[in-house]
Amino acid sequence: MTQKESSRRIEEIDHEIAKLVEERLDASRQADEGIPASEIAQKCRRYERGFMNDLERDYKDISGYERVLFQALFDMSHSYKYTMYGTKTELADRIREAIEKTPKIFPSSGTIACQGIEGAYSQIATDKIFANANIMYFKTFEGVFQAVESGLCEYGMLPIENSSYGSVTQVYDLMAGHRFHIARDYKLKINHQLLVKPGTELSGIKEIFSHSQAIGQCSHFLKDNPQIRINVVENTAVAARMVADSERNDVAAISSADCRQLYGLSSIPCNIMNTDHNYTRFICITKDLRIYPGASKTSIMMTLGHKPGALADTLAKFSSLGLNLTKIESRPIAGSDFEFMFYLDFEASAYSDEVVKLLCQLDAEPSDFAYLGTYI
Numbered sequence: 001m002t003q004k005e006s007s008r009r010i011e012e013i014d015h016e017i018a019k020l021v022e023e024r025l026d027a028s029r030q031a032d033e034g035i036p037a038s039e040i041a042q043k044c045r046r047y048e049r050g051f052m053n054d055l056e057r058d059y060k061d062i063s064g065y066e067r068v069l070f071q072a073l074f075d076m077s078h079s080y081k082y083t084m085y086g087t088k089t090e091l092a093d094r095i096r097e098a099i100e101k102t103p104k105i106f107p108s109s110g111t112i113a114c115q116g117i118e119g120a121y122s123q124i125a126t127d128k129i130f131a132n133a134n135i136m137y138f139k140t141f142e143g144v145f146q147a148v149e150s151g152l153c154e155y156g157m158l159p160i161e162n163s164s165y166g167s168v169t170q171v172y173d174l175m176a177g178h179r180f181h182i183a184r185d186y187k188l189k190i191n192h193q194l195l196v197k198p199g200t201e202l203s204g205i206k207e208i209f210s211h212s213q214a215i216g217q218c219s220h221f222l223k224d225n226p227q228i229r230i231n232v233v234e235n236t237a238v239a240a241r242m243v244a245d246s247e248r249n250d251v252a253a254i255s256s257a258d259c260r261q262l263y264g265l266s267s268i269p270c271n272i273m274n275t276d277h278n279y280t281r282f283i284c285i286t287k288d289l290r291i292y293p294g295a296s297k298t299s300i301m302m303t304l305g306h307k308p309g310a311l312a313d314t315l316a317k318f319s320s321l322g323l324n325l326t327k328i329e330s331r332p333i334a335g336s337d338f339e340f341m342f343y344l345d346f347e348a349s350a351y352s353d354e355v356v357k358l359l360c361q362l363d364a365e366p367s368d369f370a371y372l373g374t375y376i
Contacts, residue, residue, distance in 0.1 A: 025077060028077050028080070044074075048070075051070065072316050075320075089363065091360050091371060092356050092360050095359070098288075099351065102292055106183075106184060106292050108132055111152075111153045112133050112135050112157055113155070114126055114138070115141050115143065115234075116236075117137055117235065118237065119240060119241075119256065119259040120137075120235050120237040121236060122159065123137075124188060125157055125159075125188045125280075128186055129184060130155075141171050141174055144156040145158075145177075148180055148287050156286075157283075157285075159171065159213070159282050161281050162213060162279070162280045163277060163279040165216040173331055173334075176301065180287065181288065182285055182372050182373040184283075184284040184292070184375050185375060187281050188281075188282060191273075192218055192255070192256070192272055193254075193256065193267040193268075194208075194252050194267065194270060195253045195259060195263075196243065196252045196265060196266055197243065197244070197266065198264075198266045199249070204249065205225075205252045206228065207229045207230075207231060207250065208254060209238075209251065210239045211254075214236050214239075215230060215232065215254065218273055218274065221270075221271075236254060236255040236259065237255060237259050237262075240262070244263035244265055291350050295374045295376045296349050297348075297376075298345070298350065298355065299372040300343075300344050300369065300370065300371055301341055301342065301369075302341070302342055302362060304367060305366070317358060317361070318344075321354055321358060323348050324346060326346060327345040329342070329343040
């Protein structure tokens with residue numbers, strides 16, 4: 001067979017496969033007619049397990065490749081049947097209710113919980129989103145979650161990831177323990193400065209105070225100055241205030257230009273960041289689900305079963321709908337042995353029936369699942 005003939009045969013086979021897949025989906029639907037949903041699930045699981053065992057026995061040389069192929073086919077079949085059954089679930093009802101009841105315009109005011117003190121980057125991000133923000137400050141990220149969860153604050157502002165230093169793991173680790181939803185996110189340009197008391201020069205600095213994320217984003221500068229001691233504090237604004245209140249002239253803070261003005265400090269003219277392209281993404285959280293018009297980003301968190309290909313099987317569900325996953329984060333679950341919570345961000349709108357059906361399907365699976373929201 002020539003190369004041209006082989007290429008033509010590949011095309012013919014692909015068309016045959018497409019036709020057979022369509023026939024299989026239709027046959028699967030007919031085979032399930034009149035059978036309770038619980039029995040359908042058990043019947044499918046028995047058949048699929050037996051079929052996979054037969055593959056292992058009869059096609060040892062290529063069983064691994066065929067296992068991936070048929071697992072994808074089975075997952076597609078489940079998604080197809082789930083679509084046929086519809087999405088009359090509690091989650092679907094909550095999403096539809098949120099779409100109906102959420103105001104058409106994102107508010108310009110509200111009581112917002114922020115970690116830190118005045119001058120913190122969370123406060124700067126809050127003022128970018130809300131024109132008239134009533135900000136309540138909390139010492140920890142958990143305090144922000146608790147303020148929203150209890151109803152003390154209507155919104156909470158939390159940093160979730162940085163373009164040069166990665167995820168804010170403290171926030172991710174707290175997500176699993178609190179009930180909240182994401183209503184909006186915002187990407188803030190970060191411009192760290194080395195703040196000192198007026199008259200202090202770089203050569204005279206013995207200690208630097210800042211948050212761990214800011215320290216990581218300026219690691220190259222700090223490595224080049226090993227004589228300077230580094231102290232981690234809870235917030236960049238707290239660091240600036242400590243320098244301003246200190247009686248010493250040999251301390252500095254890695255903080256923002258806002259804090260320079262706010263606390264009467266000076267900025268040493270040097271580039272301390274690893275990169276000028278430094279952005280932090282913040283999420284604005286609420287207690288109740290709110291889906292504003294134009295919302296096109298969705299976030300979920302879930303655990304996966306302890307079986308080979310569990311993550312790939314889940315990702316195949318998104319791929320089948322052409323959804324673009326923008327982030328996958330995994331964090332160990334406290335108190336468990338090698339179990340992880342997965343956080344997924346993807347470009348999708350809850351106004352789409354297909355997306356709602358996917359969310360309901362994931363929610364119905366025997367693993368922990370939480371829909372965090374669809375947001376602008």
